[in-house]
Amino acid sequence: MKTLIRTLAAASVVLAGASQAQTYPAKSITLIVPFAVGGITDIVGRGLADELSKELQVPVVVENRTGAGGAIGAQVVSQAAPDGYTIGLATVSTHVVNPSCNKAIGYDPVESFTPVALFAQVPNILVARADFPADNLAELKKLAGQKSSDYTFGNTGYCGFGHLLGEQLNNALGLEIRQVPYRGGSQAVTDLLGGQVDLMFDAISGHLGNLKAGKLKALGIAAEAEQPLLPGVKPFAEQGAPAVNNPSWYGLIAPAHTPEPVVRRLEEAVGKAVEKEAFRNTFYDMGIILTAAGSDALKERIGTELEGTRRFIKENNIEMQ
Structure with a gap:
């Protein structure tokens, strides 16, 4: 019934x-x-x-x-x-x-x-301040070398979007860049610009202003090909990190x-x-x-x-x- x-x-x-x-x-x-x-x-x-x-x-x-x-x-x-x-x-x-x-x-x-x-x-991008001494993933790997824990990713929380991408990049490049969690993206960007953290994964849309102003630069982009908005920035997959190319x-x-x-x-x-x-x-x-x-x-x-x-x-x- x-x-x-x-x-x-x-x-x-x-x-x-x-x-x-x-x-x-x-x-x-x-x-x-x-x-x-x-x-x-x-x-x-x-x-x-x-x-x-x-x-x-x-x-x-x-x-x-x-x-x-x-x-x-x-x-x-x-x-x-x-x-x-x-x-x-x-x-x-x-x-x-x-x-x-x-x-x-x-x-x-x-x-x-x-x-x-x-x-x-x-597209997600890996951003750094303009004077960071690496312009792509190969240079980042060479720079960090055996002292990668001296460098930092800013992120917006444990097991969040930026944290996971950072760990996936660490895996891909064999690095141990440290994670620094923030309560929100705005403070993370402020510290990125100020040099308190070195790198940050985020969507491109939140950083175009600072990129165009020359305050930040992108070391890679999650895309099938280079994007006109960021000429010269190679997709992560072309740089040996396909895991972060989504x-x-x-x-x-x-x-x-x-x-x-x-x-x-x-x-x-x-x-x-x-x-x-x-x-x-x-x-x-x-x-x-x-x-x-x-x-x-x-x-x-x-x-x-x-x-x-x-x-x-x-x-x-x-x-x-």
Whole structure:
């Protein structure tokens, strides 16, 4: 009897979803951005929301739900009704680093969501102050040599994005550059500029101003090829460190069990948005490369990076929090 009830309940959800999808969207949509107002993720979210509003012909309203490295916002999306009216941004922090480093975050990065689209990539870079005596990874390895523990990576927390990339680079180059954790990226950058720390992994978008001003320089970039924004800076893979050559990314997600016709409508709208040249150029100037990749691409990216990150953490005895 219980099995019959569950079957009927599931069928009713499917039928309701199919019916709703025929008229979707019929009201405003909330886009959950899991980071603070004014940051790069917020700028990306608001830009996407504007374009989705045009494509879907309904308001798409950004709601910032911050905290726990993006986990609070992701949890809000996971607990929302699967009707397409609450969607969210997924990042490498919310769907790879946080789930790999934390035992209890309130959601499963795969099972709690429906992937909609992978729509942007942001190259990560290894930055140093302008007078740091190395310009690439080969020179860094030679400089550090047997005294690599004399040098430091600034990062924004244990088992966080920058920490993991630093340890992966140490592995690739056979170095032991020390990690210095900070409560936030702004203080880490201040100390990087002041010489209190030597190196830092971060997304390119947060450093273009200092790079253009000649205050910082990049020793490598996570990209398939050199980027016009940083001419002469070689991809990490070309410098013998393919493990750190994965860029950061942004995806659009919905709660698990969102009806497929709704997902396809959202996926289509994202695809049309990122095809607009003006929209692409605006974000490229911030170091953000828009790409029209669908739900399957986002699902694969999350799965592949989750597996690799969890394996690296286990093999290198990095304790989960």
